[in-house]
Amino acid sequence: AQSVTQPDIHITVSEGASLELRCNYSYGATPYLFWYVQSPGQGLQLLLKYFSGDTLVQGIKGFEAEFKRSQSSFNLRKPSVHWSDAAEYFCALLNTGTASKLTFGTGTRLQVTL
Amino acid sequence: GAVVSQHPSWVICKSGTSVKIECRSLDFQATTMFWYRQFPKQSLMLMATSNEGSKATYEQGVEKDKFLINHASLTLSTLTVTSAHPEDSSFYICSAYTLQGAYEQYFGPGTRLTVT
Numbered sequence: 001a002q003s004v005t006q007p008d009i010h011i012t013v014s015e016g017a018s019l020e021l022r023c024n025y026s027y028g029a030t031p032y033l034f035w036y037v038q039s040p041g042q043g044l045q046l047l048l049k050y051f052s053g054d055t056l057v058q059g060i061k062g063f064e065a066e067f068k069r070s071q072s073s074f075n076l077r078k079p080s081v082h083w084s085d086a087a088e089y090f091c092a093l094l095n096t097g098t099a100s101k102l103t104f105g106t107g108t109r110l111q112v113t114l
Numbered sequence: 115g116a117v118v119s120q121h122p123s124w125v126i127c128k129s130g131t132s133v134k135i136e137c138r139s140l141d142f143q144a145t146t147m148f149w150y151r152q153f154p155k156q157s158l159m160l161m162a163t164s165n166e167g168s169k170a171t172y173e174q175g176v177e178k179d180k181f182l183i184n185h186a187s188l189t190l191s192t193l194t195v196t197s198a199h200p201e202d203s204s205f206y207i208c209s210a211y212t213l214q215g216a217y218e219q220y221f222g223p224g225t226r227l228t229v230t
Contacts, residue, residue, distance in 0.1 A: 032217055043120075043207055044158075044221040051217070090157065094217055100146065102209075102219060104157045 002027045004093050006105035014113050015083050021076040021108050023091030032094035033074045034102070035065055039087045047089075050074060061085070086112045117141055118210050120222035127198055127229055135193045135225045137208030143188035144210035148219060149181075152205040164191050198229040 036044040048059025055067040091105040150158040164170040164185035182194040209219040
């Protein structure tokens, strides 16, 4: 069965510092992977996605993610965090075989200190 | 483009009553809509998948008689929580999917349901 693991429940970084949020997946075929951000009381906004091709994916708001098949990982990075980046971040895996369902990780809450 | 709306954004109802939540794709036709439930500080759990004109497919453990889903058109899906109880209080989020969207689901802003 497919699964997504986000090992870090909560991360605190200082504004201006770099950020890396971890995501590991388990899937029997080529994974389609997404990173979403959710602000409190809001829906989800897509940051970036990986389907194939270049393993370094650029997204919105200065985020990028690198797909590493050998490590079953899709970590999200940002070189310099802004206070407005404080939110909940979800990694998700698409199951293309079952009505395009998404499996979400448990999420990582990012806190940014000034 | 690819905007999904939900109405209402929040609702308070009394125990035993029913509540309807609407999910609309505003600028595209959604072949499939998904309904998720999210408890505080937790991840999204898929409740059901609905396709226009057909019965919804519910995930294991979701009571289909309690959470009625109607996908009446390519732009509208509704979730009705019947005989609501306090344990149904949650954040409900819908998403819409189109074949032209390259596997991307477009999420609504969510509906906060509080049952008193």
